Amino acid sequence: MVSPSVVWFRDDLRIADNPALRAAVDRGEPIICLYVLEGDADGMRELGGAAKWWLHHSLDSLGERLRERGGALVLRRGRAADIVPAVVADASAGAVFWNRRYGGAEREIDAGIKTALRDDGVEVASFAASVLFEPWTVQTGSGTPYSVFTPFWRACQDLPAPRAPLPAPREVHAPSGAPDSDDLDAWGLLPTKPDWAGGLREAWEPGEPAALRRLKGFLYDDLGDYDRSRDEPAGEATSHLSPYLRWGEVSPYQVWHETVKNRGTGAHAASASRFLSEIGWREFACHTLYHFPDLATKNWRSGFDAFPWPRLNRAHLEAWQQGRTGVALVDAGMRELWHSGAMHNRVRMVTASYLIKNLMIDWRLGEQWFWDTLVDADGASNPFNWQWVAGSGADAAPYFRIFNPELQRKKFDAHDEYIRRWAPDHLDGDAPEPLVDLGDTRRQALAAYEDVKRAR
Incomplete structure (x- = not known):
């Protein structure tokens, strides 16, 4: 039978x-x-x-x-x-x-x-x-989850190497009387009125074949520049693999072994190690979610519950969402996000820091916006990284680290290539007026963080 x-x-x-x-x-x-x-x-x-x-x-x-x-x-x-x-x-x-x-x-x-x-x-x-190391296999000497990335990743690398990827089966026989299936189009997953996905279609090709091509292209064409150029948002040094990993169209095992195989020597090897550590950061987020399931709604550091969020300024939130803050790098990033469903990682940190520490808006509202607009919105990485920027999460950025978006622009987009593509009005003199003063709001944020420290 x-x-x-x-x-x-x-x-x-x-x-x-x-x-x-x-x-x-x-x-x-x-x-x-x-x-x-x-x-x-x-x-x-x-x-x-x-x-x-x-x-x-x-x-x-x-x-x-x-x-x-x-x-x-x-x-x-x-x-x-x-x-x-x-x-x-x-x-x-x-x-x-x-x-x-x-x-x-x-x-x-x-x-x-x-x-x-x-x-x-x-x-x-x-x-x-979907992970290289199961969450229950990586623990501190006292049997607790790691809260800092560097010792976590060191512990992972001390474990047996990730298994080799499995080949694709040549045949997958369906039964003669397969169960009925819904019609994919009837699910209504695609936007229609309006169809806002033109930029997504322009930027991405979902699916396993595209994922494998992207992995191969990155390793052969871009990996050598990764360590040197990964923070430059106008460049192409990053892998663009995050949505493919999020949807499992490529596995971390495939990424790991193909990267090791193409590691090379010298600068190329340094880039490979840096890239693999980013895969490790993804692992760290997954492990944190496993041990703290409320990552998207609760502060990982409970002491951060005392942070004195002011009353929500909805006009400021909407301006941030629409890329109308008057800050060039922030506006460019938010417009890139709306158009393409993605944003360079350096700019993600800058836009998140601006929302939390300059506009003083709860990180959960920013996380929700990214959840709705990112093609790689991941249940672990998205809230994990927002909490990292806020200072409420595991291995969080120090409370006094507040990204200055203007200095970040000068350092990582010195020739305004990224700004020219996504926020040309900031170069033409038509930019929106800044919502807030960066210096004043930085001081206010630092004072709020001091309140959190005193409440502990």
Whole structure:
């Protein structure tokens, strides 16, 4: 009797180096490839608009890749706790495989489904696929999570090297009577009225094939300049891999081993090490989320709860969102974000610091805006990095570190190439009037941080 396997895809929208898919192929039975759009059920966080755009195209690409191998992607929308067991029962499936995820709500959902299926006699197995090192394997000598990146990354590197990536299966046979699937277009993930995604289409090509091309292009063409030029927003020295990693169209194992293989010597080797440490920073964020599931809503450092946020100035928040602050680098970054769904990392830090420490607006409001507008909005990295800038998070920037956007512009965009592209009005004399005085607001922020110190 045929006993199909179910592979539940989540943030791993690829066929190469996909341990769950590999386990199903090795089991030897027909495979039901399932994706569930969970929405905000059971504590899950609703995807932002830019993320929905990416997800639509990534699922379309994954479906094509599976069809090429004899498979099919089944789409369902709703609570995974209802849908996954229903699909298993309807198909008389004998096994379910998925790759692990690390958010608190996600882990609870997965654990409940695993228990229910096993009680019904179904084989269930989960695998590591989105992090190089499982969160419970990296601990301090006293058995606690690391709160500082450098010793965390050193501890990771003392562990056995990450496993080699798994090859893509040549065939993924679907059962003869595959379950019904929703129509992807009917999910309404793409913007229509208005269609604001023109800049996203111009900047990005979602999907596993594009991810692998981007990885190869970066390692062969750009890696040598990474250490020297990574902080220059007008350049092309960064990898542009973050959305592909967020959606699992490329795995950290593939990135790790391909980078090591192309490490080279001298400056090239230094760039490779620097780039791998950025992969480590992503790991650190994932581990922090695992141990602190409320990362997007609560201060990691509870002492920061005493920060005296003033009453919200909505006009200032909207000006920041729209790139109308009157500060060239901030406005350029926010306009790049709205147009392309992305922003250079150096500029992300500057725009976040300006919102928090010059406009004195709660980091959670900035994090929510990035969540809605970034194609790489990640449940770990996005809040983790906002808390880092705010000073409330793990390995946080010192409270007195307040990015001066004008000095950052002179240092990292000395010829105004980035400003010329995204905020030319600042060069033509038509820039908005500055919302606040940078010096005055810096002093106010420092005074507020002193209040936090005294409250401890």
